[in-house]
Amino acid sequence: MKKLTLLAILFTFAFSSYAQEKKWTLQECVQYALENNISIKQSQLDVEATEADKLLAIGNFLPTISATGGVSENTGLSFNPVTNNAQTTTFLSATGRINVGYTLFDGLRNVRESQRAELSKLASQYRLDKMKDDISLAVANSYLQVLLNKANLEVAKAQNEVTLQQIERTNNLVDAGTLPRGDLLEIQATNAGEKQRIAEAENAVTISLISLAQLLLIEDYANFDVADEGYNIVGDDIIEKPVQEVINAAEENRNEVKIAIKNVELAEKDLQIARGSYYPTLSAFFGYDTRYTDATTFSTQVDPNNPVVTEEIGVVEETGQTVIGQFPNTVTREIGADPFFDQLYQNDGISYGLQLNIPILNGFATRANVKRNKINLLRTEFQLEQAKLDLESNVYQAYVDAKGALKAYEAAIAALESQELAYDYAKDRYDVGLTNAFDFSQSKLRFDNATIEVNRTKYNYIFKLKVLELYFGVPATELKF
Template sequence: MKKLVSIVIVLITMSLQAQNKKWTLIECVEYALENNISVKQSELDVKSAEIDKLTATGNFLPSISASSSVNENTGLSFNPVTNNAQTTTFLSASGRINVGYTLFDGLRNIRTMQRAEISKLASQYRLDKMKDDISLFVANGYLQIILNKANLEVLKSQNEVTKEQINRTEQLVEAGSLPRGDLLEIQATDASEKQNIVNAENAVQISLISLAQLLLIKDYENFDIEDEGYDVVDLGISNKTATEIIQAARESRSEIKIAEQNVELAEKDLQIAKGSYYPTLSAFFGYDTRFTDATSFRQSIDPDNPFSTQQIGTVEDTGQAVVADFPNTITTETTADPFIDQLSQNDGIGYGLQLSIPIFNGFATRANVKRTKVNLERSRFQLEQAELDLESTVYQAYVDAKGSLKSYEAAQLALQSQQLAYDYAKERYDVGLTNAFDFSQSKLRYDNARIEVNRSKYDYIFKLKVLELYFGIPATELKF
């Protein structure tokens, strides 16, 4: 009983821990890389490429096949061993082993093997790109939750200030120091702030659900993230020039590597297609044997009367008879030899070379070669376009990061100014030198400034991480 109670307590504790778990960004990224469907599909593409490589390797090995048959014949049939027709019932069996090997096929097997290697590498690059994209999606969703939570905290903290102002204003109105309109103005501000808080809470919940769906986590209600300890962490990328980042991206980004591998694949396809112009030389070897349990008839010399004399002609001049001795044979029925003996007695071997020379196949080979040339040119254009797109994208990311940093710095300065203005307005309102409307407007500008600092901060963090990713820093090593 005590053991059962202990197990129940442990299970309850584990359940509570699971419900209270807060996911870190690294945990979210690693979980997504392990469970995301798109990543799993890319991993299957890598496995498929490995299978293609196995198939290409098998083309260098000889082909071996074996066959056998067992028959029972009744009536007039040919004995498979003696090849004599006989009317009887007998059992027969045959077996054959064939070996074939391609000696030369226009180097197509070699090219196919090389193509399989390139295809496997391209699949791995596509998997790496998919992981980078998923990592960025997760990071963006994660930072969006942090931003929404930070904005919610701003709204809640300022609403607490508003509630304090309502209590103080009520006292001043009752004392006759302030008009009732000031109280109504602050109460209206409180209602508006509460509405904004509800909207902010919904934004937090929606962003949490979006991230949970990206991670394939179905327990939306208990899903939450660790929203503390994330700040601007610059790994030195802000000191790099756009040219340095673009050059690093060309060397490390999977987009360029995938396009380069596609060019190499098209080149191999062209070489394979041209191989069809050449003859194919193959060697073959075959071994077969037979067995039957049918009886056979054999002719032998009659031991009692081995020879008989018969006239075969006459001498024309003398008329003398010409005679000769002929063997007297008798036919005897014999049983079949043992199975093992027949396997060696009835076996046969065949081997040789086979040469296939292509002469004309309706322009199929020529059309295929031309088609692969077009694909090669297309893949080269795609590589050139990928380089241009990457350069444009990286430069845009560089400009965005720089602009986002300036926006963040400007938002901080604006917040400092708005805070001074808010503190001044609060002091004036406390001594009755300004009305509630002017104080509410100052407070609203201060709240918006704090929200803008949060937005620009996390926008800069994300764009900075995008720039680091283009520079070649792995997604799992990004620091926040």
């Protein structure tokens, strides 16, 4: 028992350590967001809802079947449901009916509804795909912001290490009387400013990590961290393609245009469905019904023991002779109700036929509905044209942004190389006492800023490239970093 307890404690500790040491990659963050984001889940429910619409459209092609039944007890003067005779008594009765109906023609509205349900499902799927692309891009942007802040923090720490070394060296030279104390104070002031920038950089890293965790719906902010290695500039060959090629690919692959196209097709189906109300509706029906009652009935029959009775029927006026006639001697007998199942067979009946409904005038409701759907069709066509224009503008803007980001990155690298040479030169001069601490600190600050600018332009360029790849048709889950 003690061994099992010890193993459980060790397992729990190992799992907790793993959770704390785990660093999320960008692909893991994107995949987690796609599986857990609330907006994506809502879009998935929209897709599932279209399945219900499709099921309903298919059901319109099936016949309608309904069954009804009822049981009642009557007291007093009532009509016997079997004989339809009025009688004063108390009796129990039951009725049952099965109805079957089938629409033979309804202006092809059932066909249009089925086609519309399929289009609606595709439109919902495109909206879901667009939502996934938007979420993936937002996660990538937030992730790259974390990497940028981490890179800036590393630069600040590395440069502060150099400053601390300079403080130690300058302090020794001041004690030896080689340098004035003002140089030491200048370096110490530089160190204080760098400590402040390190604190700000650490705060920026923490805030960006929290923002990314909130985007992923992760509540354990304290243990959340990302992998900050291996993210380089890849896929930059797309920027060498002609912009029109990228625009054409976007029009074929982007969900914005696909959604607008499906909306136009849906509007066309709605117009066809509305026009179907102008046509007559032909339907067939079949019904089967039966009934039962426990009421007794009365039957008049000839008395077998005395089948004939003789009665006077008149007198002859001239002779006064009586006229006698013979009549059947009938007796009335009460007959009990037949058994339940026997009555079901004896009292059943069927009905069937066709029903034609011809619309003549319904207050212009059909005409108004058709007109409304015509307007909606025109509106969706305008929206499609606008979606294409917006997409072309966005792609062109993304293309120009990526080009500009590349130039900014290349310029930042060139500036860093120049500042690095200037910093090395200033450091060498400061080490031999040819320049003062202020000039050296200024050269070091420019070098630090150039390094931070390279980091900023690098991750900005990576993000702009990924945006361009999405427009070109690369799925969000297949983006390379």
